[in-house]
Amino acid sequence: MKTKLLAISFFVFSVLALTSSVSAQTSPTVQNFTVTSTSFNPNAYPNAYDVSYSLNNASSASSVTLNADCHAGLTVQKMNDAGGLAPFICGDIGAGGLNGRFAYGAETLTLVFTNSTSQSISEAITLSAYGMNSVTKYVTVPPAPPAPTPQVISFNVTPSVFNPRGYPNAYDASYVFSNASPASGVTVTVGCYQGMTVQTLNDAGGLAPFTCGDIGAGGANGYFAYGGETRSLVFTNSNSQSISVSVTLSAAGMNSVRKYITVSPTSFPPVTLTPTATPTPAPTSQPNPTPLPADIDTQNPQGACLDLQNNLRYRMRDAGTTDDISSFQDYLQANGYLHTEPTGFFGVLTLKAVKDFQQANGISPTGFVGPITRSKIKQLSCR
DSSP states (O other), X not given: OXXXXXXXXXXXXXXXXXXXXXXXXXXXXXXXXXXXXXXXXXXXXXXXXXEEEEXXXXXXXXXXXXXXXXOTTEEEEEEOTTSOEEEOOOSOOOTTSTTOOOOSSEXXXXXXXXXXSSSOXXXXXXEEOTTSXXXXXXXXXXXXXXXXXXXXXXXXXXXXXXXXXXXXXXXXXEEEEESOOGGGOOEEEEOOOTTEEEEEEOTTSOEEEOOOSOOOTTSTTOOOOSSEEXXXXXXXXXXXXXXXXXXXXXXXXXOOXXXXXXXXXXXXXXXXXXXOOOOOOOOOOXXXXXXXXXXXXXXXXXXXXXOOXXXXXXXXXXXXXXXXXXXXXXXXXXXXXXXXXXXXXXXXXXXXXXXXXXXXXXXXXXXOBOXXXXXXXXHXXXX
16 A cells, blocks of 8 residues: 555656746746847937847747836837838737737847837836746837928029019018927918008919918918028008008017018009000012022031020029020020020029120010010021
8 A cells, every 4th residue: 555655756756847847948037038129220219129029939829929118208119121110009918909019039129119208217117927937127218309490591582583574572582400300390471561462473473372371380371391402582562651561570489580571552653555556568579689609517507596586584494495495595695695504494694694785686675485586586586
């Protein structure tokens, strides 16, 4: 009897020992677990860390999980292979939860922390798996650096360079920023005054509404470029006295900059009717003179004759005019109106040259190359 009891006891002990041995062999153990500043950070995110681990004796049933503690004012994101960011949910969410599945053998995950508070936060990152004690590492996440304050490089309100229809009180509001971003909310605001209206001048020389007053970024006047822009404004003053008008440039995080212009009472020039030209009597026929010998250019029979096929205006390019702009710039340069090489772009220098040409040839100097100016160029170049 005693022998049987000893045998049974030995058997039970052996089973327990074997079970313990198997359990010891199959329980996951941490070989490595580190949290270090990341070496891959193409977008230079602050507070970016590589969380790396490797486990022994782990399997798909080990339910490996990485948890980042939740704190008020702290957000966590996961960096992808392209350097972009994706959500990472803080808190004890369990294996295979909202943050997806973690490799049971080894993995490196890059986490980016954003601390919107004014104090540093001690953040716990915990590695856990079924059948092993959790391991926790801590990182200190300092407050996020303040966004750079937009700086005004230049802000000017000057008479418009492009004003083909000769509007009175037309001004270019031009600005250039540094350290600005789409979130800066750049706005140009014009003060409201009784008897005054404001319009914006488009690329074709026409007018569109512009709302005065403090309307906020992206409001009734649309989006203002955060880097720099020129907006042409036309003021109409129906009063009998001039008005001092404020034009204000503002953006988030900076003091507004204000310029003042004097808008005189608007008076449009009277319409002048062109008298009907008296027909010139035909000249008396004369005997044909003996023709002079001439060299003929067979490659270009017209020689320097320029017959523009398109109306040309400020800011146009060759692409939309079958190279008319380059040809016209050649003509202006050859005749002393333009002092630069042709570029194919109707810019400020070309606009001035056009006005000088029109002034010299009895045409109102609007800078717009329409039928009257085109006809004059053809008349002068093709004779």
